[in-house]
Amino acid sequence: MDLLLAANEISIRGQLGTIGYGLAAIGPGIGVGLVFAAYIQASARQPESAGFNRTWLIFGFAVVEALALFGLVLAFALT
Amino acid sequence: MSVRPAFLAEEGFPPGVKDFDFTSLIPSLRGSESGLAFTKITFMVWLAVAVIILFFLVTYRSPKLVPTKGQWLAESVYGFVRDGVAKEVIGREGIRFAPYLTSVFLFILVMNSFAIIPFFQISPNSHIAYPIILALISYFLFIAVGVRKQGFVRYFRVNLFMPGIPWPLYFLITPIEFISTFLTRPVTLAVRLFANMFAGHLMLLVFTLGGVVMLESANFFIKGLSVASFAMAIIMTFFEFMVIVLQAYVFAMLTASYIEGALAEQH
Numbered sequence: 546m547d548l549l550l551a552a553n554e555i556s557i558r559g560q561l562g563t564i565g566y567g568l569a570a571i572g573p574g575i576g577v578g579l580v581f582a583a584y585i586q587a588s589a590r591q592p593e594s595a596g597f598n599r600t601w602l603i604f605g606f607a608v609v610e611a612l613a614l615f616g617l618v619l620a621f622a623l624t
Numbered sequence: 625m626s627v628r629p630a631f632l633a634e635e636g637f638p639p640g641v642k643d644f645d646f647t648s649l650i651p652s653l654r655g656s657e658s659g660l661a662f663t664k665i666t667f668m669v670w671l672a673v674a675v676i677i678l679f680f681l682v683t684y685r686s687p688k689l690v691p692t693k694g695q696w697l698a699e700s701v702y703g704f705v706r707d708g709v710a711k712e713v714i715g716r717e718g719i720r721f722a723p724y725l726t727s728v729f730l731f732i733l734v735m736n737s738f739a740i741i742p743f744f745q746i747s748p749n750s751h752i753a754y755p756i757i758l759a760l761i762s763y764f765l766f767i768a769v770g771v772r773k774q775g776f777v778r779y780f781r782v783n784l785f786m787p788g789i790p791w792p793l794y795f796l797i798t799p800i801e802f803i804s805t806f807l808t809r810p811v812t813l814a815v816r817l818f819a820n821m822f823a824g825h826l827m828l829l830v831f832t833l834g835g836v837v838m839l840e841s842a843n844f845f846i847k848g849l850s851v852a853s854f855a856m857a858i859i860m861t862f863f864e865f866m867v868i869v870l871q872a873y874v875f876a877m878l879t880a881s882y883i884e885g886a887l888a889e890q891h
Contacts, residue, residue: 600708600712600713600877603870603873603874603877604874604877604878604881606874607816607874607877607878608812610816611812611815611816614815614816614819614820614823615815615819617819617822617823618815618818618819618822621640621641621822
């Protein structure tokens with residue numbers, strides 16, 4: 546019982562926004578990985594399409610990345 | 625808060641939002657509202673505009689058939705955006721947007737470059753005001769292009785009420801389309817640019833200030849390890865260079881793709 550009480554008194558301080566950013570980065574992390582994996586696979590199978598695909602690689606990367614950046618901004622904005 | 629050595633606070637170690645505030649360059653206006661009109665940040669914006677205008681004026685003062693070095697540089701920047709962004713994303717129709725795309729690309733590129741140029745070391749784009757204005761210009765541009773091309777009613781009908789789907793689906797599709805086309809687009813354009821420059825500056829601060837703090841540590845090993853922190857700051861500067869170019873390109877390309885969407889007849 547005493548042990549439980551002692552455990553209850555432990556408090557963690559800091560910014561919850563940091564954890565939020567970590568959570569927000571999971572999805573875009575996977576997404577950016579998929580985007581680049583698909584690009585590498587596509588240009589390995591068809592090297593002459595690499596230049597054409599690069600435009601859409603950057604496009605997909607930028608769109609996917611946006612969510613992680615929202616997390617970053619909100620981590621600072623909501624403290 | 626846990627116990628922190630006093631020197632941590634002295635160096636301003638955990639870098640935060642406060643590191644992005646600058647006082648007025650005019651000493652007498654310091655602290656007042658109007659003093660914020662001329663800070664290091666606004667100075668850099670004016671400088672960026674001046675550099676770009678002067679660059680094109682000087683290199684194109686007397687254009688020759690066989691270009692000089694400067695003219696070649698100006699032409700290849702314009703050619704890159706015209707062929708690589710405008711033509712590739714929008715198609716032949718996109719060439720008339722190439723001047724706008726080139727200006728926005730170069731402006732963002734120069735503004736971002738201040739992040740790694742010594743003695744500036746911060747990009748004006750890490751203040752969200754500048755990306756917001758840039759994003760709003762692109763936002764109104766692509767709406768204006770769509771309205772002019774298809775007419776006011778038709779443009780919004782095509783975008784919000786996609787033809788060819790059963791009508792009950794409009795309850796689902798229309799809000800999604802509205803949010804994704806007219807709300808998320810400008811917000812992500814602005815936030816992407818802002819957050820990249822903000823995070824980049826913060827990252828450089830973490831490694832540089834962290835190195836200084838480690839150097840002042842009493843522990844010999846921590847002192848030695850500060851070299852790693854400074855090395856990381858240098859590596860991050862190169863990484864930052866990549867981000868700078870990429871973000872300028874991404875902004876121009878997304879603008880082009882939004883214009884392409886507005887010009888398309890179908891959804």
